[in-house]
Structures are given as C-alpha cells and as structure tokens.
Amino acid sequence: MDYDVMIIGAGPGGIFSAYELAENRPDLKIGVFEAGHPLEKRKCPIDGKNVKSCIRCKPCAIMNGFGGAGAFSDGKYNITNDFGGTLYEYIGRDTAMELMHYVDNINCRFGGAGTKMYSTAGTAFKKKCMQNRLTLLDASVRHLGTDINYVVLGNLYARLKDKVDFHFDTPVWDLQFCDGGYEIITEQGDHYTAEKCIVSVGRSGSKWMEHICSELEIPTKSNRVDLGVRVEIPSVIFDDITDELYEGKIVYRTEKFEDPVRTFCMNPHGIVVTENTNGIVTVNGHSFEDDHRKTDNTNFALLVSKHFSEPFKDSNGYGESIARLSNMLGGGVIVQRFGDLERGRRSTPARIEQGTVRPTLNATPGDLSLVLPKRILDGIIEMIYALDRIAPGVASDDTLLYGVEVKFYNMEVELNSRLETCHKDLFVIGDGSGVTHSLSHASASGVYVARQILAEL
Numbered sequence: 001m002d003y004d005v006m007i008i009g010a011g012p013g014g015i016f017s018a019y020e021l022a023e024n025r026p027d028l029k030i031g032v033f034e035a036g037h038p039l040e041k042r043k044c045p046i047d048g049k050n051v052k053s054c055i056r057c058k059p060c061a062i063m064n065g066f067g068g069a070g071a072f073s074d075g076k077y078n079i080t081n082d083f084g085g086t087l088y089e090y091i092g093r094d095t096a097m098e099l100m101h102y103v104d105n106i107n108c109r110f111g112g113a114g115t116k117m118y119s120t121a122g123t124a125f126k127k128k129c130m131q132n133r134l135t136l137l138d139a140s141v142r143h144l145g146t147d148i149n150y151v152v153l154g155n156l157y158a159r160l161k162d163k164v165d166f167h168f169d170t171p172v173w174d175l176q177f178c179d180g181g182y183e184i185i186t187e188q189g190d191h192y193t194a195e196k197c198i199v200s201v202g203r204s205g206s207k208w209m210e211h212i213c214s215e216l217e218i219p220t221k222s223n224r225v226d227l228g229v230r231v232e233i234p235s236v237i238f239d240d241i242t243d244e245l246y247e248g249k250i251v252y253r254t255e256k257f258e259d260p261v262r263t264f265c266m267n268p269h270g271i272v273v274t275e276n277t278n279g280i281v282t283v284n285g286h287s288f289e290d291d292h293r294k295t296d297n298t299n300f301a302l303l304v305s306k307h308f309s310e311p312f313k314d315s316n317g318y319g320e321s322i323a324r325l326s327n328m329l330g331g332g333v334i335v336q337r338f339g340d341l342e343r344g345r346r347s348t349p350a351r352i353e354q355g356t357v358r359p360t361l362n363a364t365p366g367d368l369s370l371v372l373p374k375r376i377l378d379g380i381i382e383m384i385y386a387l388d389r390i391a392p393g394v395a396s397d398d399t400l401l402y403g404v405e406v407k408f409y410n411m412e413v414e415l416n417s418r419l420e421t422c423h424k425d426l427f428v429i430g431d432g433s434g435v436t437h438s439l440s441h442a443s444a445s446g447v448y449v450a451r452q453i454l455a456e457l
C-alpha cells in the first residue's frame with residue numbers, strides 16, 4: 001500500500017481528517033489528493049477591469065484547491081445543530097456540538113483567536129421576530145472573515161505539509177477496490193493505494209461522487225434544492241441585527257403557500273460575488289474583518305427549499321436549469337431593483353444608477369420574474385415585506401436583488417453511524433456526502449471519521 005489513509009479533497013472535511021490523523025499518529029502515511037491548486041496559487045482572474053465576469057477556469061480557484069469551497073468564504077463558523085447539515089442524525093447532537101467546538105478551538109489556535117463569537121442566546125431580537133411571523137434560529141457563530149479564514153488555512157497547511165503528502169492539481173478520476181483496500185487513479189494516470197479511504201469532494205465533486213456511488217453500488221438519494229436571490233441593502237438598515245448577531249438565520253412561513261423562506265449567508269458591510277458550479281454562474285456573498293475592505297452595504301440570500309417527490313429525482317438539475325436561464329438572459333448574474341420587480345419591469349443600467357444602493361457586483365440589470373418560478377418569487381417578496389417590519393427599509397424600491405442564488409445539495413450517500421459506506425473503510429464526509437452543508441459540520445465530520453480510524457488502528 002502507498003498510504004495508510006488516502007483523502008480525496010482538501011476542503012475543510014479533508015483538512016480536518018488529515019489534521020486529526022497526523023496530530024495523533026505522526027507515523028501514519030497520509031496522502032491528500034486535491035483537484036485544485038495550493039492555497040497561495042488560488043487566484044480568481046475576475047478583477048473588475050480586464051476580466052469582468054466568470055471565464056469558467058478549470059479548476060475554479062474559488063471552489064477548488066487547499067481550503068476547498070470555504071477558502072474565500074466569509075468564514076462564518078456556525079456552532080449549531082439547527083442548520084448547516086444533519087451530522088447530528090448520524091453521530092448524535094452532543095458529539096456534533098463537541099466536535100464543532102473542538103474545530104473552533106483549532107481555528108482560534110491557528111490564527112482566529114482575535115475574532116468575535118456571536119450568539120442568538122437571550123437576544124431581544126428573537127421576540128421581535130416572533131411578533132412578525134419570523135423565527136430566529138439558535139446558533140453561536142464565529143466570524144473569521146475572508147481574510148482571517150485565509151490566514152488560518154495558511155497556518156494549518158504549514159503545520160501539515162511535512163506530515164502529509166499533498167498532491168495538488170491532481171483530480172482523482174476513479175476509485176476502485178483493490179486487494180486489502182482501495183486504489184485511486186488520477187487524471188494524470190497515476191495509481192495510488194491505501195487500506196482506508198476518506199472521500200471529501202464537496203459540492204464541486206458532486207457529479208464525480210454520483211458516478212463513484214453508481215460504480216461501487218453505494219445507495220444514494222437526492223430530492224432537494226434551494227433557490228432564491230441575494231438581497232443587497234445599505235448596511236445601516238440591518239446594523240442593529242448584524243451588530244448583535246452578525247448572522248441572523250431567520251425563517252418566514254409564507255401566508256400564501258406556507259412555504260418556509262429563510263435568510264442565508266449574511267455579509268454585513270460585504271460584497272456580492274459570483275460563483276461557478278459546474279460551469280453555471282450563480283451568486284453568493286463575502287465580507288471582511290479588515291475595516292479597510294468593508295463596504296457600505298450588507299447582503300444576504302433569501303432562499304426557498306424545493307423538495308421533489310416521485311418520480312422526479314434530479315433536484316440539482318432543476319436548480320441548474322433555472323440558473324442557466326439567468327445566465328442565458330443576463331450572460332451571468334442578473335440584478336434588479338425591488339421597485340422594478342414590484343412594478344413588473346426590468347431594471348436598466350440607468351435605473352440602477354439612479355438608485356441609492358450602489359451594487360458591489362457588476363451584474364446585468366434585468367428581470368428576475370422571467371427566471372424564478374412564481375411561487376418562489378412570491379415567497380421572497382412576502383419575506384422582504386416581513387423583514388421590513390423588523391428592519392424598516394428592506395422593502396425599499398432601491399433594494400437590489402441578484403439572481404439567482406442556488407444552493408445545490410449533493411445527493412445523500414447512505415452511511416452508517418461511522419460515516420462509512422456499505423464498503424468497509426470507505427468513508428464519505430463533508431458536503432460531498434450530502435450530510436453537511438457548512439464549514440463547521442464538514443470540518444467536524446472530518447475529525448469524527450479520523451477518530452473512527454484512529455480507534456481502529
């Protein structure tokens with residue numbers, strides 16, 4: 001065997017598996033295979049001047065490479081079982097919380113110590129939400145910020161690089177059984193073997209994961225996608241909320257359809273960014289700890305979950321088709337003033353220019369009602385008015401809506417309580433497993449599996 005443990009993917013899941021294994025058993029031979037670049041070589045070419053929009057690099061520097069999809073994220077580390085995944089269903093609520101705190105401690109030791117931890121516990125804001133048909137979910141959130149998140153990742157890499165073999169720019173093409181373990185074949189045609197294999201390929205590896213599950217006959221299920229828009233408002237409107245909570249996860253149940261609409265990924269004083277998943281450009285958001293990089297705007301997503309029942313199975317395909325529609329009409333992401341949406345007209349560069357909210361993303365002014373299904377758009381509009389009751393100004397004509405924001409969910413891989421597939425010593429963790437959807441849950445799942453392996457060794 002080339003390695004004791006092979007890890008596919010160097011996102012938070014893969015990194016924390018490697019960390020836990022290497023720290024506890026420095027004698028182990030650990031190989032990490034990552035499709036993207038090392039951290040310092042990850043550079044998105046969009047500079048707003050020469051390259052204005054996504055040119056679909058392969059690998060995408062935002063989604064792939066050391067740090068995974070989380071490397072340039074806002075680094076909001078949510079410690080909760082209420083959202084971010086269903087890890088607790090496999091490993092228990094207490095263990096999940098304990099592991100999220102454990103990872104938070106490591107992040108602090110590796111550069112995140114000065115960052116702030118927010119909590120929804122005991123906030124008066126919870127009551128205000130309740131009085132307006134809104135529910136504030138419980139969580140503690142450490143806001144690392146994009147810049148400190150990057151520092152933490154750099155320090156973790158420095159710690160691991162001499163203990164673990166990192167193979168960057170090495171997409172794993174195939175994963176097969178071999179005598180006494182597993183064999184991977186890289187796109188370059190190299191073969192590596194190990195007794196145990198941890199797969200942590202995240203969202204960008206979802207198609208590959210589907211292919212491997214079908215080849216190795218690992219049962220899966222898939223039926224959910226979240227669709228919506230990213231809202232951008234002057235930060236003063238939400239300052240009361242974001243100063244106290246940083247990230248308020250608020251859920252609204254629509255009057256019309258009783259659909260839950262939720263806020264997601266709040267970025268106080270942040271910027272709106274594009275994201276490329278399998279060639280489809282969608283929208284997301286970032287914010288910064290560094291005061292010099294803060295903007296006058298706050299952005300957050302409003303998402304509606306769409307669950308499908310038989311016979312339709314391709315929920316991600318549905319989300320992709322809607323995102324493609326916005327890419328077709330707008331050449332990428334579309335931006336629209338809330339006032340224009342309400343008046344049933346498209347936004348134009350002139351209307352955006354006359355508005356009071358300066359867009360932080362160079363998107364194409366257009367009409368989101370041509371893209372999003374009516375039921376989803378109705379839910380989003382209802383929630384904007386509900387939020388306006390707790391933060392007057394959200395439903396202003398000049399509020400900007402960027403679309404579409406899609407949260408793809410990987411199909412759920414059937415796993416046991418060790419996060420092991422039906423094949424012994426083949427583990428699937430992080431977002432690629434469909435079990436987690438966040439930095440904290442993905443990292444915790446990595447530590448958990450490493451501990452399972454350590455206990456056995």
Ligand SMILES: Cc1cc2nc3c(=O)[nH]c(=O)nc-3n(C[C@H](O)[C@H](O)[C@H](O)COP(=O)(O)OP(=O)(O)OC[C@H]3O[C@@H](n4cnc5c(N)ncnc54)[C@H](O)[C@@H]3O)c2cc1C
Nearest residue numbers: 009011013035064068069073076172202205430431438439
């Ligand atoms: C812009 C953005 C902002 C976000 N902000 C937050 C946030 O603030 N808080 C939060 O909790 N979550 C956030 N998320 C989500 C979070 O980043 C993910 O939940 C988390 O990164 C999942 O970790 P992971 O290790 O499971 O997968 P990933 O981070 O996706 O890592 C998987 C890695 O596997 C590699 N890979 C894939 N296929 C292969 C293959 N075949 N061979 C080799 N390597 C492969 C990929 O290149 C990638 O580097 C954000 C995501 C994005 C995109």
